[in-house]
Amino acid sequence: MTLHACPHCHQPGVSSSQKLNSLFFAPAVCELCRKRSSLYYANGLRAMIAWVLLSWLFIGIALYQGIWLYMLGSVPALLFAVDKYLLNAPLLRVD
Numbered sequence: 001m002t003l004h005a006c007p008h009c010h011q012p013g014v015s016s017s018q019k020l021n022s023l024f025f026a027p028a029v030c031e032l033c034r035k036r037s038s039l040y041y042a043n044g045l046r047a048m049i050a051w052v053l054l055s056w057l058f059i060g061i062a063l064y065q066g067i068w069l070y071m072l073g074s075v076p077a078l079l080f081a082v083d084k085y086l087l088n089a090p091l092l093r094v095d
Helices: 016-021 041-065 068-087
Strands: 003-005 012-015 036-038
Touching (some): 012 016, 041 068
16 A cells, blocks of 8 residues: 655655545545645646546547547546646645
């Protein structure tokens, strides 16, 4: 299980699932210091834009080549966007 650095204590105490959920649902709580943090909403917006653009690129390639299998490229595009713009983004202090 990967733990991410808490913005309060600077120790790895926030899990990846907590970090991803902190964007929309509830702030992430550090396992060590019990303080709350969240992702900045613009990171979620960047991830969504990257995913949509890459998915449309794969759809365009699929239509041009006539091979529907290229449409499955939206799955790695989603994983890329989540990794680059959400998991690698720093957490912000909430309280």
